[in-house]
Amino acid sequence: MKILLPVDGSDYTKRMLAYVAAHDELLGPAHDYVALHVVAPTPAFAARFLPPGSLEEHYRETAAQVLAPIASFAAQQGWKFNAAHLHGHAPDVIAAYANAERADLIVMGAHGYSAVGLLGSVTMGVLARCTVPLLLIR
Numbered sequence: 001m002k003i004l005l006p007v008d009g010s011d012y013t014k015r016m017l018a019y020v021a022a023h024d025e026l027l028g029p030a031h032d033y034v035a036l037h038v039v040a041p042t043p044a045f046a047a048r049f050l051p052p053g054s055l056e057e058h059y060r061e062t063a064a065q066v067l068a069p070i071a072s073f074a075a076q077q078g079w080k081f082n083a084a085h086l087h088g089h090a091p092d093v094i095a096a097y098a099n100a101e102r103a104d105l106i107v108m109g110a111h112g113y114s115a116v117g118l119l120g121s122v123t124m125g126v127l128a129r130c131t132v133p134l135l136l137i138r
Contacts, residue, residue, distance in 0.1 A: 001031045004103040006126070007074045007093045008037065009066035012109030016137040021077050027107070029078045034065065035070050036097055038090040057067055059087045091125020098132045110136040112119075 005020070007013045020027045039059045047055055063085030074081035086093050098106055111120035127134060 001104040002102065003027065003033050004015045004094075004098050004101070005029050005035045005070075005131045006038070006090075006106065006108045006122075007035050007070055008068060008109075009069075010109065012111055012137075013070075016107060016109035017073055021073075029057055030112045031039070031080070033074060033079045033081045034101065034103070035067055035081070036094065037066045037072070037085045039087040040065055041087045041089075047056035051111075052128050059085065069105070086102060089125075090122045091094075091129055092128050093124070095132075098130055101102045105133050105135060106130065107135045107137065110138045 001078065003020075005016070007016075019133075020033075039062045042050075042055055042058070067083040067085065071081060071083055084097070086097065093105070094108075108126070110122065110123045123136060
């Protein structure tokens, strides 16, 4: 099974990874894991003032700060693991990536901002745009 792990480096990402690691009976190391970090795009009006190539370098470096510790954690768990990064509007990018890569499951940490259980905007956006099953860890 191909499992997509959208990650942002937050405490919610850490909780999600801990959950996946603790539930070998459901999500063990026999699966293929892909961690996807979506970097917020630099506004076009600002990007035009940057030297050629520096924007892509910024995206790569920003993603590496998030993905490097996750890759290390995945190696400790013995997971078959790949990492990817893209830039854009996170819900759109996550849903499109999941569909294009034919993910079997998305597991993501969910930010909740109220006592009535409202989910964060990225989570709601992925739910609205994606046909892949989604497991939310809070």
